[in-house]
Amino acid sequence: MSKRQDERAKELRERLNNELQRMSLDMCVKCTICETSCPVAPVTPLFSGPKFVGPQAERFRDGESVDHSVDYCSSCGTCSVVCPQGVHVAELNSLARAVMKAEQGVPVRDQLITQTVLMGKAMTPVAPIANAVLDNKLARIAMEKIVGVHRDAPMPTARTQSLHSWLKKRPARTKPATRGSVVYFHGCAGGYFEVDAAKKAIEVLEHIGYDVIVPEQGCCGLAEQSNGLFEKASASVRKLDEQLRSAGTDLPIVSTAGSCTGMLKHEAHEILGIHDPELLDVGTRIREISEFLMELYEADELPTDFRPINMRLPYHAPCQVKSQGMGTPAYDLLRLIPGLEVIDSNVTCCGIAGTYGLKKEKYEIAQAVGKPLFDMIKDTNEGLAACDTETCRWQIEKSSGVTTVHPIVLIHQAYGLGDGE
Amino acid sequence: MKRLDTDVVIIGGGSTGLGVVRDAAMRGYRAVLVERVDLGQGTTGRFHGLLHSGGRYVVSDPGSATECAEENAILRRIQAGAVEDTGGFFVTLADDDPAYADKFLAGAAATGVPATEISVKEALRREPRLDPRIKRVIEVADGSVDGWQLVWGAARSAMAHGAQVLTYHRVTKIERDGERVAAVICRDEKGGEDVRIDCTFVLNCAGPWAGQISSMAGAREVAVVPGRGIMIAMNHRLVNTVINRCVYPTDGDILVPVHTVSIIGTTDIHETDPDHLPIPHAEVQQMLDAGEAMIPGFRKSRALHAWAGSRPLIKDSRVSVDDTRHMSRGMAVIDHSQTDGLAGMLTIGGGKLTTYRLMAEHIVDAMNRQLGEERPCTTADEEVPGSEDRRLYTVTHRLHDREADRLDDQIICECELMNRQMFVSLLNEQPDATLDDLRRQLRLGMGPCQGGFCAARAAGIACSEQAIDAERASGLLRLFLKHRWIGIWPILYGQQVRQTALDHWIFNGTLDVEHLPQPEEEIVR
Numbered sequence: 001m002s003k004r005q006d007e008r009a010k011e012l013r014e015r016l017n018n019e020l021q022r023m024s025l026d027m028c029v030k031c032t033i034c035e036t037s038c039p040v041a042p043v044t045p046l047f048s049g050p051k052f053v054g055p056q057a058e059r060f061r062d063g064e065s066v067d068h069s070v071d072y073c074s075s076c077g078t079c080s081v082v083c084p085q086g087v088h089v090a091e092l093n094s095l096a097r098a099v100m101k102a103e104q105g106v107p108v109r110d111q112l113i114t115q116t117v118l119m120g121k122a123m124t125p126v127a128p129i130a131n132a133v134l135d136n137k138l139a140r141i142a143m144e145k146i147v148g149v150h151r152d153a154p155m156p157t158a159r160t161q162s163l164h165s166w167l168k169k170r171p172a173r174t175k176p177a178t179r180g181s182v183v184y185f186h187g188c189a190g191g192y193f194e195v196d197a198a199k200k201a202i203e204v205l206e207h208i209g210y211d212v213i214v215p216e217q218g219c220c221g222l223a224e225q226s227n228g229l230f231e232k233a234s235a236s237v238r239k240l241d242e243q244l245r246s247a248g249t250d251l252p253i254v255s256t257a258g259s260c261t262g263m264l265k266h267e268a269h270e271i272l273g274i275h276d277p278e279l280l281d282v283g284t285r286i287r288e289i290s291e292f293l294m295e296l297y298e299a300d301e302l303p304t305d306f307r308p309i310n311m312r313l314p315y316h317a318p319c320q321v322k323s324q325g326m327g328t329p330a331y332d333l334l335r336l337i338p339g340l341e342v343i344d345s346n347v348t349c350c351g352i353a354g355t356y357g358l359k360k361e362k363y364e365i366a367q368a369v370g371k372p373l374f375d376m377i378k379d380t381n382e383g384l385a386a387c388d389t390e391t392c393r394w395q396i397e398k399s400s401g402v403t404t405v406h407p408i409v410l411i412h413q414a415y416g417l418g419d420g421e
Numbered sequence: 422m423k424r425l426d427t428d429v430v431i432i433g434g435g436s437t438g439l440g441v442v443r444d445a446a447m448r449g450y451r452a453v454l455v456e457r458v459d460l461g462q463g464t465t466g467r468f469h470g471l472l473h474s475g476g477r478y479v480v481s482d483p484g485s486a487t488e489c490a491e492e493n494a495i496l497r498r499i500q501a502g503a504v505e506d507t508g509g510f511f512v513t514l515a516d517d518d519p520a521y522a523d524k525f526l527a528g529a530a531a532t533g534v535p536a537t538e539i540s541v542k543e544a545l546r547r548e549p550r551l552d553p554r555i556k557r558v559i560e561v562a563d564g565s566v567d568g569w570q571l572v573w574g575a576a577r578s579a580m581a582h583g584a585q586v587l588t589y590h591r592v593t594k595i596e597r598d599g600e601r602v603a604a605v606i607c608r609d610e611k612g613g614e615d616v617r618i619d620c621t622f623v624l625n626c627a628g629p630w631a632g633q634i635s636s637m638a639g640a641r642e643v644a645v646v647p648g649r650g651i652m653i654a655m656n657h658r659l660v661n662t663v664i665n666r667c668v669y670p671t672d673g674d675i676l677v678p679v680h681t682v683s684i685i686g687t688t689d690i691h692e693t694d695p696d697h698l699p700i701p702h703a704e705v706q707q708m709l710d711a712g713e714a715m716i717p718g719f720r721k722s723r724a725l726h727a728w729a730g731s732r733p734l735i736k737d738s739r740v741s742v743d744d745t746r747h748m749s750r751g752m753a754v755i756d757h758s759q760t761d762g763l764a765g766m767l768t769i770g771g772g773k774l775t776t777y778r779l780m781a782e783h784i785v786d787a788m789n790r791q792l793g794e795e796r797p798c799t800t801a802d803e804e805v806p807g808s809e810d811r812r813l814y815t816v817t818h819r820l821h822d823r824e825a826d827r828l829d830d831q832i833i834c835e836c837e838l839m840n841r842q843m844f845v846s847l848l849n850e851q852p853d854a855t856l857d858d859l860r861r862q863l864r865l866g867m868g869p870c871q872g873g874f875c876a877a878r879a880a881g882i883a884c885s886e887q888a889i890d891a892e893r894a895s896g897l898l899r900l901f902l903k904h905r906w907i908g909i910w911p912i913l914y915g916q917q918v919r920q921t922a923l924d925h926w927i928f929n930g931t932l933d934v935e936h937l938p939q940p941e942e943e944i945v946r
Contacts, residue, residue: 001672014546014547014549022657023718025656025657025722026656026657026722026723026916027916028869029869029919029920030868030873030874030920030923032837032921044829045828046782048827051835052835054831056835056836056838057820058657059656059658059682059836059868060681060817060819060820060838061680061815061816061817061820062658062661062815062816062817063815063817064817066817066820066824067820067821067823068822068824069824069827085919116849150730210475326437400818
């Protein structure tokens with residue numbers, strides 16, 4: 001361990017010891033509900049389960065990290081959601097992992113796969129080549145061997161145009177805004193890879209009367225955080241706070257990046273330990289887009305002149321959306337579309353958990369976690385599935401073979417807004 | 422009646438007795454230790470786990486301070502596996518007199534107790550839960566020590582040197598041959614027979630029970646004043662350093678991180694019967710207040726278990742009987758040939774766990790003198806079995822070990838990370854053991870669930886290993902739960918209530934433990 005690493009680990013350990021999360025272990029009554037809900041523990045003996053590595057192991061931690069298997073936690077957060085006693089299980093695990101990574105150093109692979117903006121910026125100008133490389137079996141084998149990203153792991157498809165270059169080129173709006181402004185947070189994926197969903201979200205928001213402000217924005221740091229890169233993650237989320245606040249300090253912030261929304265709402269606060277008023281401000285103003293639309297619906301302010309879409313649609317609520325404690329607004333929203341039969345997957349997690357399922361040593365585990373979901377989607381789909389988060393969509397699409405879209409794409413269609421591509 | 426023959430019988434299986442049997446055996450005496458229950462079940466198992474740096478006594482009892490400092494260093498060498506190097510702080514709280522710290526530093530220098538004043542900022546960095554209003558902090562070489570590991574280490578060492586250690590052997594009579602001790606008669610409680618041990622010497626190390634033993638030999642009863650103290654274990658380590666209040670020794674001024682818990686202690690109340698030590702509510706409240714004074718939020722933390730122990734203080738004519746705290750913590754050896762005209766018997770009292778080895782050295786030296794022997798003490802130089810590598814215990818040990826073997830073995834006690842192999846191998850070694858006997862060595866049922874999940878597993882495994890039958894397993898399970906309850910009800914508030922409710926549902930709602938088939942006679946040991 002280098003001196004610098006040692007110092008960093010020490011700082012983190014001191015913080016971990018002092019965080020409220022550690023106090024929350026006192027709430028654990030060993031009931032095992034978290035272990036029975038954990039999607040990872042049942043499919044691999046390598047992960048000892050959330051109770052074990054969380055409130056249980058935490059009592060034994062002081063100093064050097066000795067339980068490296070905590071890294072098999074996928075950070076899906078289900079344990080904290082289901083705990084009836086209020087133990088911050090996932091948060092404890094994340095902090096323990098961060099201490100371990102600070103001691104051991106973070107592999108180059110984990111540093112690379114967390115650089116989502118960089119990937120987007122690099123791949124967009126050379127999209128056809130980048131896509132060809134990512135589709136090339138030999139290239140992927142080389143990538144697995146050199147970098148450690150599994151050869152079969154899902155990869156995003158590069159687009160020829162980024163969201164911001166589309167925004168610059170699109171014609172000025174003719175229909176005036178009737179409801180004021182919202183700030184749109186698209187996340188790195190929305191900016192570079194899931195550009196279609198981002199465009200459609202903007203068009204839906206404009207269609208129902210909002211003026212949509214899209215500030216320049218970077219990454220929320222979630223991938224860095226879940227890989228134990230706490231310093232980088234903190235810097236990323238702080239920068240993003242600034243960018244989102246620059247568009248106006250009292251506007252609603254609407255997001256199509258499901259898990260990044262959770263990062264801003266609670267994870268950066270609870271896991272990274274950031275208590276800045278700027279973060280709390282953004283965290284209270286941000287709404288996941290379905291959550292935002294359902295709030296309008298409940299206030300009788302959402303136009304529901306949806307055209308029918310006659311099909312059966314399997315929908316999966318991602319773990320990191322469920323952990324936001326807002327129910328399943330996308331499921332509720334989609335069911336407002338006439339003719340659309342929405343089937344909730346009722347599966348905890350697709351396995352990918354951000355970057356977990358990309359890693360060669362965890363790929364098989366992630367596939368086993370997601371198998372019930374892939375089977376359910378294969379069995380019920382009529383050509384399309386829906387899910388709120390990007391990496392989950394890539395995982396589902398790759399492993400089930402079914403095209404998987406953000407729910408807003410269907411809302412866009414039901415409003416008759418045509419095809420954005 | 423079974424008969425044994427030996428040079429010396431040591432009565433009492435606490436730290437003093439085990440120190441003495443080890444010392445005597447290492448000096449070449451044939452030695453037998455008898456204990457009425459299990460090792461470390463009296464005072465030794467009922468303390469706060471502090472391995473004194475000596476700091477506590479630098480002002481009030483300088484002799485003890487120096488002894489503690491020296492013995493602390495020795496135990497770290499010979500019993501490393503039982504000792505954790507936590508370090509310690511003497512902290513001047515907001516309302517304490519900061520001038521005491523000067524007296525403290527002067528006393529430390531005079532007594533050879535290593536002590537260094539550090540900045541409040543540094544102390545808060547290392548122990549962020551300390552009250553930020555603290556005024557001064559002195560760092561000392563406190564540690565924490567597991568009393569049961571300590572006595573079992575000494576027992577294994579003594580046995581390796583040829584001694585016998587007989588647990589569940591209750592002394593019923595001490596026979597004399599005129600003016601000499603001749604034999605000790607015991608009841609083997611588990612074997613159900615009497616045992617006569619012929620001997621030339623008896624060393625009375627019965628601690629708070631020493632008075633009862635001395636009168637069995639027809640000597641004047643040694644006046645032992647049991648000084649009762651209560652302790653409360655909190656669910657996790659609120660601190661990783663021993664926190665002492667930098668004041669003249671008083672109640673509730675030590676918080677010790679031991680294993681996975683932190684222990685607040687203690688009170689000091691004069692009692693008459695060491696077998697019946699209450700844990701009064703008022704003292705529980707007093708301890709929680711004391712904890713809150715050092716660690717804001719202490720009262721909201723989860724208390725796990727409470728217990729009371731009894732200091733074996735020999736009555737000292739210089740202080741009143743009601744003031745047990747200020748009786749000498751120094752050890753006292755009573756030679757019954759001088760006080761009662763009875764040769765071949767010594768009683769030892771006073772002292773403290775940290776100095777148990779030195780106490781043993783003194784009493785065996787005194788025996789040497791009476792016997793006209795010259796056999797030097799070697800106990801400070803040889804590690805006990807299991808501590809040969811001189812690696813100090815750390816709280817991460819079990820997590821580290823389970824990380825290595827978690828794929829190959831079941832974990833039975835999840836809270837304390839005890840696996841099946843650990844349980845079964847000790848059970849095979851001690852097939853008559855109760856679950857409590859095993860608990861003291863393995864920490865079974867000592868974590869947050871207090872046996873709620875592991876006790877039934879342990880009883881079931883004992884059955885499936887064919888060590889005991891189902892009825893005895895049920896009996897042992899009930900006995901274990903009954904004993905756990907003694908330490909739970911006095912702190913039944915907050916988080917532990919929910920645990921207790923869940924445990925109650927499991928044992929009474931699901932397992933109906935009160936109505937399981939069991940032996941006709943309730944198992945008591």
